[in-house]
Amino acid sequence: MEISKLHIYVFSLFLIGMFFGVQKGNAQEETFNETFTYEEFLGVVKKYHPLVRQADLILTTSEAKLLKARGYFxxxxxxxxxxxxxxxxxxxxxxxxxxxxxxxxxxxxxxxxxxxxxxxxxxxxxxxxxxxxxxxxxxxxxxxxxINKRMAEVKKGKLYQELGDYERTLAVVDAITEASAAYFDWKQQYDKAKLYETFYENAKERQEWIVKSIVLGELSPIDSVESGINLKTRRLEWEQANLKLTKSRLSLSNYIWTEDEIPLEVSEQMQPEETLKDNILSVLNINPVSEEVDLENHPKLKALSTKIAMKDVDRRLMANKLLxxxxxxxxxxxxxxxxxxxxxxxxxxxxxxxxxxxLRKERADVKIAKAELSNAQYGLKFQMQELQNKVKAKFAELNSYQEQILMNADLVSDYQQMHNAEVRLFEMGESSIFYINTRENKLVKARVSQIELENDYFLIAAELYRTLAIL
Incomplete structure (x- = not known):
């Protein structure tokens, strides 16, 4: 969804002052969290990112080509x-x-x-x-x-202008897709880091409780070794997750710029959107119900059609040279x-x-022009069929990952129940730390799998967006 320029500008200033640090900056960090939504992120990317501004140069170049062609007159x-x-x-x-x-x-x-x-x-x-x-x-x-060279160049110059508009759209779509992947990775690493932090805190509380129980003679000293191993494991996992989070945050910062072309750095206090799974399709303007998509106005197909029209101008020019x-x-x-x-x-x-x-040279030029025109027309037919099948495949992947996420959520719920039950048994003296750790490891694995499945779902949605080229 497009947001107003004023909103983006105000939001950018807000980010600079409150939640971001300029890469060279040494400002003090805020002590509270703030959500940086996916929609707001895309708004900043579409307005200020150099790749998007670079795409605008395609239009400038195509306009210059038309101006050059008109110069023949x-x-x-x-x-x-x-x-x-x-x-x-x-x-x-x-x-x-x-x-x-x-x-x-x-x-x-x-x-x-x-x-x-x-x-x-x-x-x-x-x-x-x-x-x-x-x-x-x-x-x-x-x-x-x-038809002559002057006329042909002007006609092709006008077609270049149309082609530039389509290519600019495709370039912006690619930039948004690339930026989206960085945001999804940031969210994935953030969720994993929070998950490992939670289980580390749980393991630390359990270790403290076990040590107190050993002192009271309620548990064997070997139980502290078992729980200590689990505590160190959780601490290591958390540290590794924090490293990946830092790297993903820096990667995301590559796409955050101000209107004055100043790069920004995402602060540690920023957090991604929690409800992204429910909002991503609407933000990307994808209809999850209908798989029937009108591809006639697709920028890629329009660009190929424009190139075919340019080759047809060349063919007519070559044919005119037979006179x-x-x-x-x-x-x-x-x-x-x-x-x-x-x-x-x-x-x-x-x-x-x-x-x-x-007329051997002229007849050869006409044959070459006709062959290039036919080759481009065949390419257009192939691209159209390929796009149709690719859209269907992406929708199938999207639906499949939605089902997998639901299935894995049930597994997480079941593993959570088993873990809670094991903890209660341990508190009643009918279980051991080993069984608790075993249940917990399976629960952690299922929850990590849930995060990764959601990330895959986000990536498929972004790839579908790229395929549809909905700007």
Whole structure:
């Protein structure tokens, strides 16, 4: 769910001042816990993380490509001046200036001005003393009329812009999925650390009770050795869990940034969302009921369709090159002072024709373009089918893990009952520390399994989100 910019900004400042420490910071830590929910975490990631901002550069690049393509239609001003003077003789002084305007269908408009003089000027360059102006048009009658390189580049530039939007969406989805995995790992290690801390405290209380009972002569001294081993084991497990928690917290900090691109570090007082299992699908905008998903507007398929459209432009351009190059031009010429007095007899016309006899290069280019287009179309069909099956597989995994979590929860409940019963028997003198530790080990294993199953469930939900690409 998207949250307002103001809320994110205020929340970020709150995190900086209260619950986070800047990596270089030495501020005092707070002495109370605060929940950092998954939804709030994603809000910060989507707003400020460098990977998301980096994805925005895809749009900038695609816009630049379109701007570059439109540059092919920019008007162009040219000027050429050459002069030769030797031993007081002016051989020639030649000036030609022109202004060209390319248009969409290959037609080019041109205005020019020539002013030439000298003793040894080429006769074809003779112009009136005031110079000669011309206004004309050049038309490609054959190749280049309906499609040419300029038109193709602009069409592809517009498609690049669409492609950039789809690729940006996919990049943001990947960044969110990657960040989510870090949050899930932080939650998993936090829950394990709390679990081992609880059992360590229980083992410490039991050890103290057993020592007192031994002093009173109610228990054998060997019982303290058995309970001591369990206490040391729980202490070791807790220490290992704390190390993993620290590493996961630092990994999570890689995704926490402020609007001013300042990295933050998650403090030890922050805790993950307890009810994440109940909220994760709604946060990721996944409908857990319906597995029928409309993939026609999927960013990945849209991106492939856009690439196919670009290859089709290339195919049309290659096919157009099978036509002969036939350019016709007409220019009306007049001196600057008679430019409004049109005279049909004053003009320059020209035509050029070029056509390869065998067309082997052109025919080969068309075949290559068609093959690349067909290859992209086959790839689109495969990707569509693969996405459909992948979505179904992820939904199946999601449902399976939901069932496994429920089953394991029943096991945890049963092991808890067995452990409690064993403790009561021990208190009545009908059991031993060995049996209590055995029951407790199975209970700990079942609860750790529950945490790991929930983590797997979260990861599957995130992978389903990535597959659906719901931004």
């Amino acid at each position: 920019d008007p162009k001003v040219t000027a050429d001046f050459n002069k030769k003077r030797y031993k007081d003789t002016e051989y020639y002084s030649l000036f030609n200036g022109s202004f060209k305007i390319p248009t969409w269908y290959g037609v080019e408009l041109k205005a020019a001005f020539d002013k030439n003089q000298g003793d040894y000027i080429n006769p074809e360059n003779y112009v009136p003393e005031d110079g000669l102006a011309s206004f004309g048009i050049s038309v490609p009658v054959g190749q280049g009329l309906w 002969p190059k036939l350019n016709v031009n007409y220019n009306y010429i007049a001196t600057p002072d008679y430019i409004d007095n049109y005279n049909w007899d004053d003009y320059k016309i020209g035509a050029s024709l070029s056509f390869p006899i065998l």
